[in-house]
Amino acid sequence: MKRRRVDVSAIPAKTAGGLDDRFQAATPLRNILNKVFPDHWSFLLGEIALFSFIILLLTGTFLTFFYTPSLTTVTYDGSYAPLRGVHMSEAYASSLNLSFDVRGGLIMRQMHHWAALTFVAAIVVHMFRIFFTGAFRKPRETNWIIGLLLFWLAFLMGFTGYSLPDDALSGTGLRIASAIMLSIPVIGSWVTTSIFDGEFPGTVIMGRFYIAHVFLIPLTILALISVHLGLVFKQKHTQWPGPGRTEHNVVGERFVPRYTIKQGGFFMIVFGVIALMGGLFQINPIWLFGPYEAYTVSAASQPDWYVMFLDGAIRLFPAWEIRFGGYTIPSMLWPAAVLPGVLMLLPPIYPFIEARLTKDYRSHNLLQRPRDVPARTALGAMAIAFWIVLTLSGGNDVIADKFHISLNAMTWAGRIGLLLAPPLAYYVTYRICLGLQQHDREVLAHGVETGIIRRLPDGRFVEVHQPLAPVDEHGHGTLKYAGWVIPKKMNRLGALAPAIRGFFFPIEKPAEAPVSPGHPPVTARPDREEITK
Known part of the structure; x- marks a missing residue:
């Protein structure tokens, strides 16, 4: 009997065909693979957050073992000699063993911490990009709210993870958190005893924080990221205005293969940078802080950067106590509980407030340049100035000590700065945006500065401008502003740029000149020879 020959090359196609016959997955999968993503560096900020979260999951899984x-x-009897024989919690002892006795444990712990800081930073910068470019407008209000939820969940995940080693620094932060909960009127004591199962610190808080840190919060973040990415696929990606780009299309690269390959390489870059940081830059050396004792508090104890604004608000707020109805409202309530509550409430409803004020209820897929919306940009700068003052005030004791300044003077400087810096930032940013708008209109009307000075018959000197388009009878350009970058240098209009010299590049003339979006490439010609001498 003759054996049947099997065509190995046809096996993948037959397998895929069989799966599609059963699950009808080809059509939706084709739509996903053909999804187009725009190519701009600012869109990589969200990817940095996603890749940092993946690194958090990988390193965190290692640490849980x-x-x-x-x-x-327990009594410590590990490799770190200065603490040998000291009584400490089992959580702190296991953290020391993880750092000194587990092979690769210290670099994994430091990578985990650096990835956490990078994750929060990427979310913050990504949300700034969305705010300043108007990417939160209809129909993306839901994704804006999801991004804010991701920030606060990352904030909570960072705090719970920061508290797990039970060293003196993290214990101080946990004690401050319990004081914040106690400052809440009526329910404060009930909330504190419920979380700590009695008086601070109790015996169950580490187990509860551990479950929240390794299971509940990451699972919620993973679910929100999935919904966020699903909405990005469903609603199309925003893009900058440019040639061929409209509110109804996306110009860029398909999801497979180019975009996927580029993102894979970018993930390896992020992973490599965080690995280098974990191996070269020390962070949170818990062995220097010692175990937490409720009766010991150290000066110059600063939290991670994203919590410092809250610490600064507590330091700046006056020690005012309000007595009402038999209850005492301590001063800590306002900066530590009310302020975060306001910050949680206002940003999610901002898209709806702006839409109502501007009477703009249309769907938008094209981004805006920050200069074109000066009020929103100035409001964002105002919020950043507010945050910077609070963050610097979170370390006012260290600043006062290092620069030999009175701590009281630093506190009052922070209070005054908190009142003056935000409105000043608003005014300056608003005027800068108007100035940039005016500059763009001047270039469109008069052309690009060539650097050529011409002397007129009457002796006056004027600079020659190169128009961007044919001019009208008054000599003014006819182009209208379209919300995109205006070329302001001659090498953006077709003049050949100088050859790139260096170890990694050959000394040669470029095949064509770099041009701005909206202008066709200009090929090299003999009358445009490059001057190299």
Whole structure:
């Protein structure tokens, strides 16, 4: 009997055909693979956050194998000699063993911490990009709210993870958190005893924080990221205005293969940078802080950067107590509970407030340049100035000590700065935006400065401008502003740029000149020879 020959090359096609016959997955999968993503560096900020979260999951999984979430008192007998024989919690002892006795444990712990800081930073900068470019407008209000939820969940995940080692620094932060909960009128004591299962610190808080940190919060973040990416696929990606780009299309690269390959390489870059930071830059050396004791508090104890604004608000707020109805409202309530509550409430409703004020209820897929919306840009600068003052005030004791300044003077400087810096930032930013708008209109009307000075018959000197388009009878350009970059240098209009010299580049003339979007490429011609001498 003759054996049947099997065509190995046809096996993948037959397998895919069989799967499609059963699950009808070809059509939706084709739409996903053909999804077009615009190519701009600012869109990589969200990818940095996503890749940092993946690194958090990988390194965190490693750490869970060696960490013990228990406040049971043990005697340390590990490799770190200065603490040998000291009584400490089992959580702190396991963190020390993870750092000194587990192979690769210290670099994994430091990579985890750096990835956490990068994750929060990428979310913050990504949300700034969305705010200043108007990417939160209809129909993307839901994704804006999801991004804000991701920030606060990352904030909470960072705090719970920061508290797990039970060293003196993290214990101080946990004690401050309990004081904030106690400052809430009526329900404060109930909330505190519910979380700590009694008086601070209790015996169960590490186990509860551990479950929240490794399971509940990451699972919620993962679900929100999935919804966020699903909405990006469904609603199309925003893009900058430019040639061929409208509100109804996306100009860029398909999801497979080019975009996927580029993102894979970008993930390896992010992973490599965080690995280098974890191996070269020390962070959170818990062995220097010692175990947490409720009766010891150290000066110059600063939290991670994204919590410092809250610490600064507590330091700047006056020690005012309000007594009402038999209850005492301590001063800590306003900066530590009311302020975060306001920050949680206002940003999610901002898209709807702006739409109502501007009477703009249309769907938008094209981004805006920050200069074209000066009020929004100035409002964002105002918020950033507010945050910077609070963050600097979170370390006012360190600044006062290092620069030999009175701590009281630093506190009052922060209070005054908190009142003056935000409105000043608003005014300056608003005027800068108007100036940039005016400059763009001048270039469109008069052309690009050539650097050529011409002397007129009457002796006056004028600079020659190169129009961007044919001019009218008054000599003014006929182009209208379209919300995109205006070329302002001659090498953006077709003049050949100088050859790039260096170890990695050959000394040669470019095949064509770099041009701005909207202008066709200009090929090299003999009358445009490059001057190299």
